[in-house]
Structures are given as C-alpha cells and as structure tokens.
Amino acid sequence: MKMNWINEITDRFPQKKIYLVRDDDGLLMIDNVKVELSELDVSVITYGDPVHFRYTYETKFGRKFDGTLLIRLVDTGFQEVPWDVYQKAFRESIEIADIFPFLDSKAVKELDIEKWEQLYNAQQSLTTRQNYVSSMKFIERVIYHEAEVHISMILDPYVEDLTLFNKKAPVLREWGEIARLIGEHRLYRRMDEEFELLVDGANKKFQEYLKKEYDRNLSLPPAKQPNYVNQILNYLYRIQGISGRKLALIVMDGMSFTQWSVVEKWLVNKSFDFRTEATMAMIPTITSVSRQAIFSGKRPSEFPETITRTSSEPIQWRKFWKEKGFLENSIKYQKGLGHTDYQDTVLEFRYAGTDIYGCVIDVVDGFMHGAKQGLETVQSELRIWLEKGFLESMLSDLMNLDYDVYITSDHGNVEATGIGRIQEGILATGKGQRARIYDSEVLRSNTHDLYTESTIEWESVTLPNKGYFSVIAKEKFAFVPEGEIIMTHGGMHVEEVIVPFVKVLKRDDR
Numbered sequence: 001m002k003m004n005w006i007n008e009i010t011d012r013f014p015q016k017k018i019y020l021v022r023d024d025d026g027l028l029m030i031d032n033v034k035v036e037l038s039e040l041d042v043s044v045i046t047y048g049d050p051v052h053f054r055y056t057y058e059t060k061f062g063r064k065f066d067g068t069l070l071i072r073l074v075d076t077g078f079q080e081v082p083w084d085v086y087q088k089a090f091r092e093s094i095e096i097a098d099i100f101p102f103l104d105s106k107a108v109k110e111l112d113i114e115k116w117e118q119l120y121n122a123q124q125s126l127t128t129r130q131n132y133v134s135s136m137k138f139i140e141r142v143i144y145h146e147a148e149v150h151i152s153m154i155l156d157p158y159v160e161d162l163t164l165f166n167k168k169a170p171v172l173r174e175w176g177e178i179a180r181l182i183g184e185h186r187l188y189r190r191m192d193e194e195f196e197l198l199v200d201g202a203n204k205k206f207q208e209y210l211k212k213e214y215d216r217n218l219s220l221p222p223a224k225q226p227n228y229v230n231q232i233l234n235y236l237y238r239i240q241g242i243s244g245r246k247l248a249l250i251v252m253d254g255m256s257f258t259q260w261s262v263v264e265k266w267l268v269n270k271s272f273d274f275r276t277e278a279t280m281a282m283i284p285t286i287t288s289v290s291r292q293a294i295f296s297g298k299r300p301s302e303f304p305e306t307i308t309r310t311s312s313e314p315i316q317w318r319k320f321w322k323e324k325g326f327l328e329n330s331i332k333y334q335k336g337l338g339h340t341d342y343q344d345t346v347l348e349f350r351y352a353g354t355d356i357y358g359c360v361i362d363v364v365d366g367f368m369h370g371a372k373q374g375l376e377t378v379q380s381e382l383r384i385w386l387e388k389g390f391l392e393s394m395l396s397d398l399m400n401l402d403y404d405v406y407i408t409s410d411h412g413n414v415e416a417t418g419i420g421r422i423q424e425g426i427l428a429t430g431k432g433q434r435a436r437i438y439d440s441e442v443l444r445s446n447t448h449d450l451y452t453e454s455t456i457e458w459e460s461v462t463l464p465n466k467g468y469f470s471v472i473a474k475e476k477f478a479f480v481p482e483g484e485i486i487m488t489h490g491g492m493h494v495e496e497v498i499v500p501f502v503k504v505l506k507r508d509d510r
Contacts, residue, residue, distance in 0.1 A: 004117055004120065005099045005100075005116050005117060005120040006032055006033055006036050008098055008099045009027055009028070009033055009094055009098075009099070010033070010036050010037060010040060010042070011376075012092055012094060012380065012383065013042060013068055013070065013092070013380075014373060014376045014377065014380050015068070015090075015373070015377070015380065016066060016067055016068050017068060017069075017089070017090050018061075018068075018069045018071065018085065018088060018089040018090070019068070019069070019070050019071065019089060019090045019091070019092050020071050020073060020078050020081055020085075020086065020089045020090070020091045020092070021070050021071065021072050021073060021092050021093065021094060022073050022074075022076075022078075022092070022093035022094070022095075023072045023073065023074060023093075023094055024074055024075060024095065025094070025095045025096045025105070025109075026074070027094050027095070027096070027099075028044055028070065028072050028094070029072075030113060032113075037070070040068075041067055041068065042067075042068045042069075042070060043060075043061070043067060043068065043069045043070065044069075044070045044072055045057070045060075045061075045069070045070075045071060045072065046071075046072040046074065047071050047072065047073050047076060047080075047081060050082070053082075054082065057071075057085065071085070071089065078091050090380075090384055091384060091387055091388075092383065092384060092387065093387050095269075096108050096109065097269040098265075098269070099116075099120065100119070100120070100123055101129070101265045101268055101269055102123055102126040102127070102128065102129050102130055102268070103119075103123060103126070103129075103130055103135045103138065103139070104130060104131055104132040104134075104135035104136075106132055107132050107135035107136045107139060108135070108139075110136075111139055111143065115143050118142065118143060119139060119142060119143065122138075122142040123138075124188065126138070128273075129268055129273075162198065164177060164178055164181070165178065165198045165199075165201065165202045168205075169205070169209070170202075170205070170209070172213070172217055172220070172227060172280075175206060175209065175278070175494065175498055176277065176278025176279075176498055177278075178202055178494065178498075179256075179257045179278055179412075179494055179495065179498035179499075180257050180261075180276065180278060180500075182199055182257060182258065182494075182495060183256065183257030183258040183259070183260055183261035184257075184261050186258050186261065186375075187258075187261040187262060187265060199494075199495075200475070200476075202494065203475070203493055203494050203495075206492075206493075206494040206497075207456075207474075207492060210283070210492055210497070214280075214283070214460060214462075215460055215461050215462070217280075218299075218461070218462070222234070222235045224277065225277035225278070225279060225501050226279050226501060227279060227280060228279060228280045228281075228282070228293075229279055229280065229281055229282060229290055229293050229294045229408065229410065229499070230282065230293040230294070230296070230297060230298055230299050230462075231279075231297075232249070232279070232294055232297070232406075232408060232501070233294070233295075233296075233297030233320050234297055236249065236406065237321075237324055239404065240404065243404055245402060245403065245404045246354070246355050246356070246357070246401070246402060246403045246404065247355070247356050247357070247403060247404050247406075248349055248357040248358075248359075248398050248403040248404070248405045248406070249294075249357070249358045249359070249406050249407075249408070250359055250361060250394075250405070250406070250407045250408075251291060251294055251295075251358070251359070251360045251361070251407075251408055251409065251410060252361050252364055252407060252408070252409050253287060253291065253360055253361065253362040253364060253365040253409070253410055254287075254362070254364045254365030254368050254409065254410070254411060254412070254413055254489060255364045255409040255412070255499070255500065256409070256412030256413050256495050256496070256499065257278075257412065257495070257498065257499070257500055258375070258379070258412075258413075258495065259364050259378065259379070259382055259413075260276070260409075260500040260502070262379055262382050262383060262386070263382070263386065263391070264276065264502075266383070266386045266392075267391070267392065267395070270392050272392075272395060272504060272505070273504075273505040273506070274502050274503065274504060274505060275502065275503040275505060276500055276501075276502045277500075277501045277502070278498050278499065278500065278501060279408065279498075279499060279500075279501040280497055280498060280499075281409075281410060281411045281412070281496065281497050281498075281499055282299070282300055282462055283458055283460060283462070283470075283472070283492055283497060284432070284434075284435035284437070284458065284470050284472055284490050284491070284492075285410075285411035285412070285434075285435075285489050285490055285491060285492070285496040285497060286411070286432055286435060286489065286490050287310060287365070287410055287411070288306075288307060288308050288309055288310050289307060290410040290411050291310060291313065291360070291410035291411075292306065292307070292310055292312070292313055292316070293410075294408065294410055295313040295314075295316055295317040295320075295333070295358060296312075296313070296316035296317070296319075296320065297316075297320045298316070299461075299462045300462055300463055300464065300468075301461065301462055301463055301464050301465070303316070304464035304466070304467070304468065307464065307468060308437075310335075313333065313335070313360075314333040314335075317331070317333045317358050318331045318333065321356045326355060326356055327355075329353060330353050330354060330355040330356060331354075331355070331356045332348035332349060332351065332354050332356070332357045332358070333357075333358045333359065334347070334348055334358075334359040334360070335359065335360035335362070336360065336362060337359055337360065337361045337362075337390075338361040338362065338363040338385070338390050338391070339363065339366075341388070341390075342388075342389060342390045342393040342394065343393075345390075347359075347394070347397075349397075349398060349401065349403065350397070350401070357398075357403070361390075361391070363382075363385050364378070364382060364409075367381040367382060367385075368413050368487040368488070368489070369487070369488075371486070371487040374415045374485055374486075374487060375415045375487060377487075378413075378487055395504055398504075399504065399506060404503075405503075405504040406501070406502065406503055406504070407500065407501075407502040407504065408499065408500060408501045408502065409499040409500055410499070411489050411490075411496055411497075411499060412489065412493075412495045412496045412497070412498070412499050413487055413488060413489045413495065413496060414434075414476050414487070414488065414489070414491070414493045414495050414496055415476065415485060415486075415487055416433070416434065416473070416476045416477060416478035416480075416485070416486055416487075416488050416491075417476060417477060417478065417483065417484070417485055418477075418478050418479075418480035418481045418482050418483055418484035418485075418486070419454050419473070419477045419478065419479070419482060420479070420480075420481065420482045421479055421480065421481065422436060422447060422451065422479050432479075432488075432490040433473075433478045433479055433480055433486065433488040433490060434472060434473045434477075434478055434479070434488055434489060434490030434491035434496075435470055435471070435472050435473070435490035435491060436470065436471045436472075436479065437468060437469070437470050438469045438470075438471070439467045439468070439469070440469065441469050443469070444457060444469035444470070444471055445457070447471050448471050451471075453474075454473060454474055454475075454477050455471045455472065455473060455474060456471070456472045456473075456474055456492065457469075457470075457471060458470045458471070458472050458492065472490070472491045472492055473490075473491050474491075475493075476493065
C-alpha cells in the first residue's frame, strides 16, 4: 500500500489507547484527516475548559472505553491534563515537519491542503532540509510551473534504488545502501507487501554473500567508514588523531536502519544533520558478541572468555584508549541510558577532563523485546520516546561541549515468525530466539541435522574456534512457539547484520 501524507498522521496511533497529542499545526482538524480517523474508529476531543473536558471524558470515554482516543492539545502542555488521564496516556506530537521533513513548515502552510499529496510525493527527491526560500522555490516548481512530464522526472529514490534489489551480486557498499533504503521505505511507505517481497528476495542473496564474503572482507581497510563494528574504535582513533577533539560514541542497542530512519527524521526536524554510512555487525547478532566487539575494538575470537556477557565492556573500552595514550580518568563509559528524564540523568561526558566518552542507550532493544504488535509497536514507542527529548538534549549538550559525536548500533532486528521451540534442556549454552550456541561442534551438528530446513550452521574466523558453535535461524524464523510473531535478533538477516554508522554534524559542517 502506497503511503500518503495522511498515513503519516494516522499511523502514529496503532494501539487502542488514550493519546495526548500536541497539535499546534491543527492537523487533526483537517477534514480528510478527520474522515480517515473516523473510519479507523479513532475518537478525537480537544482539551479546553477543564470542567467541560471532564464531563465529556467521563460520559463518553469512561472506564469501559476500550478504543482509541486522541486528546488534542493546542498550545497546552501535557502536564495540564488531569493527572488520572495523564498517567495512563501515551504522549505524542504531530506537526507539519513530520509530514514534510525536508521542507520549511511555514512554506508548506502557505500551500492549499488539496495540493499536499502532490508535494508529499515530490519531496521524496530531497535529501537535505530546505530553508524557507528554497522550499518556496521547490513548491513553485512542483505545484505551479511543472508540466506533468516534468513531475515524473522528479527523482524518487525508491524507484531509482529498487533496481539495486535486483542486482545479481551487490558488493559491501551496496548492501549498506539496500539496508538504508529498507528503513527509509518503511518510514514513508509502510505496509507495502510488494516491497517486503523484494526484501525477502534480497535477503536470500545476502545469505549467499555472507557465506562467501563475510570473512574475506575482514581484510578491507576501513577508509570511509568501518566495514565491521569491531573496526569502529580504530577508525575513531584515526579520526580523533586528525581532529584533536573530544570524542563521543553512542551505541543504540538493537537499532536497525528502520529505527534509525525514524530517529534521523525526528532529529533533522530539530536542526541536526548527519552523515550516515553502514557497517556490519558480528554474527550471531547478539549483544554479548557484537556490542562487546564495538567497545573492545576486537573480533569475538579475541575475547572468548567474556563472549557470553557484557560486563567487561567498560574495562575493554578503557583499555583500548589507555593503550592509545589517553589518561584513565579522561575515559568514561556508561550504559542503560535513556530510561529516565534527561535532566535527572548523571552523564559523565559533562565532567571536566573527559576526552573520550562511550555509552549505551538501550531503549530500542527494550521496545523490541516488549513489542506486542510487531514492528509498528516498536516504531510507535520509539516516536514517543523521542518526544521526551532525551536524545535531542544529549546531542545538543555534546555538540555544545565540542565533542565529535558518532552514533551506531550493535545489531538490528526483524519481525520473525515462530517455528517451534528447540527442546534441548541444558545442551545449548546460549538459547536465543534466532541463534543457539553450543560448546560442542557435535551438539551443534545434531541440532542442525534435526532442523535442516530452518537453520544454518554459522562458521567464521571472527568466532572462537573452541567452545563456541552457533546455529542460526534462516529467513525470518524464530525458535518460539509456532506461528507467534515477535521482534527479535540474533540471526543473519540483512536487517540484523547491516547497521547504521553515523557522524552527527552541525548545520555548518555539511
């Protein structure tokens, strides 16, 4: 199903819940939006006089209400809503910039709403945010002066890049472009069944690519960006040596390009810019393997003693930078960030004398493992979290303190379907939903022989050659009850392996 600008609004409310919605641009009052919400059985009331609101809320949406209710706020803070409603409601904000992320909102407001659909489709050709003047020129060119044939020539990145999916043998750089395209396509055109079939076909080729090239590409120099996550630290050390600036690395645990597209769009609207590249996670794509590779700068084969846990990350992070000549008290590491309000969080990059800062924000991983309705739940929860401003405030402070800031992920995620649990008792030392780990090659082979159609035996020089043997679920299968749909990770799918590697830029750094 092709995405339109109204979907950008309605898709924000996938659950039967109460939402507090900041709507300062009046989007919920547009006739076409009201019709679409009504057809989806979504009710909308505007918060105004507290007494009138209380009467309407109690009489129409009391305790027995089990639908979706949007409480529309205009120039009103969330906290002004009665506490009993506030505490059980999701909080969301919608504005013109959410629909037209690369165009100036004031310029869009001056255009008749009837022409928004044409502008929405045409904006896909833009890759950077336009100011008011350039937005008006773009709108004038698209809406008022362009012949129909010229409109068709406006580059649609999805049409152009879809040919990449059909390429017989994409190279490493092109797999990064494909992964990014998947995220962007889902952002603008969710629920596109034809596109998902393209993704499935591309992933089959990606599996063959991994078997042939994953180990071979380890020798490629990380020139423009690190090719694998274990190369990130040496890449950053080289960049830091050139710039001489303070350095911050933010690892968004579990974030695929599909989630990064949401984050990037949100932050572009908040006056950030980015240079987004791609890198490959360690396989199996589980936190103790791939995230530890990031913070140690090593392949998993080089930390066999700690490969099943993450507790050594701060030790390995500090060891790497100390060996590069940095004083220990100038090197900081934090994890578990993003779960509290920003102003209530102690962040060590603010300490005087901090030169190297590494941290883990693991909210995406939490949303993923708690998702009840698959990918849409993750995306919705992510938007709500972004609205709270933690990441925006953190990046602003880091930039103001003159850090070079990078964002990456240890692995992505997929929406997988259960094929049944593997009943092995204590035979498996690692019992992930997409990867099983054994300390014996014989045990690993026995499991694979029983589940040949749904599993792969993964061999790589990046893994220890003793005591660590992995079986990975094929396609989008998961070792959970048959037919169950979950968001998970651990496997070799292109959306799990190819992850973002992002440099945060100031506007004048572009």
